Amino acid sequence: MELRHLRSFVVVAEELHFGRAAARLFVVQPALSKQIAALERELDVVLLERDRHGVALTTAGRALLDDARRVLAQADAAVGRAQAAGRGVTGTLRLGFIAPVLYELLPGLLRPFRERYPDVRLVLEEMHNREAVHGVLGGRVQVAFVRLPLPPEPDLRVRPVRSEGLAVAVPAGSALADGDGPLHVADLADQDLVLIGRDREPELHDSYLALCAAHGFSPRVAHEVDRTHVAVGLVACGLGVALVPRSALRVAHPDVAYRPLAEPSARLTVGVAWRDEDDPVVANFLALCPEPAPD
Secondary structure, eight states, rough: OOHHHHHHHHHHHHHSSHHHHHHTTTHHHHHHHHHHHHHHHHHOOOOOEEETEEEEHHHHHHHHHHHHHHHHHHHHHHHHHHHHHHHHHHHHEEEEEEEEGTTHHHHHHHHHHHHOOTTTEEEEEOOHHHHHHHHHHTSSSSSEEEEEEEOOOOEEHHHHHHHHEEEEETTTSSGGGSSSBBBGGGTTTTEEEEOOTTOOHHHHHHHHHHHHHHHOOOOEEEEEEESHHHHHHHHTTTEEETEEEEGGSSSSSSEEEEEEETTTTOEEEEEEESSSOOOOOHHHHHHHHHHOBBB
């Protein structure tokens, strides 16, 4: 049974006039009559009675009309859903992210995305850096925000979206907390350092060690943690100082002071990672991701 035949039948049933129905359907009347006749042959019933007084629905025609309207409505809805999914305006976006992007980057992206695509379901998951990479490669998430650089992966596409300077979280009331000016990396040589553990964030851990080495010292690592906010919590307890992205300053802590680092090379770069797949929801989200701009 062809949908166009059902659609023609519904219009004729509503108009009870082949001429007016043909005009609504933008077809010539003989073609419309053939469609109705083909439908009647397929169903082996008479749907419409025609005489010199006009057109009337038969009992079979009245029985078919409501069902035909439901079938057509369902077909139209299915087409609409398919077209919406093809444009990426419906569906699901599974997004992984490292915790520091919550300070500034992610809110600035999810608000406009939600406004433009309110029918896309967002599934968010905070992850460690390598976990986020593996999440994209394994299909657990479609997109992830990660720290750069990353080891090359043949199936992973990565684009930088934000670069920002580093700051030092120090206990409030400590000597390093005095003043508003920047600190130098060398100022940390005699400090206990709270670092993200290498087992969790190897690239970040190694970049901090390399930064200290470039300024002539090996850091005195007092504690290793798994997340930036945990490091800040230990700083608040007076257990050391921690390197954090400057956007972390948006989350104030009464027992922590922040001092920016003076060295321009002390930066954190965040990228967006995804697989090379034709996914319209992902494409719409990536279109909103900014080009990196220093803070």
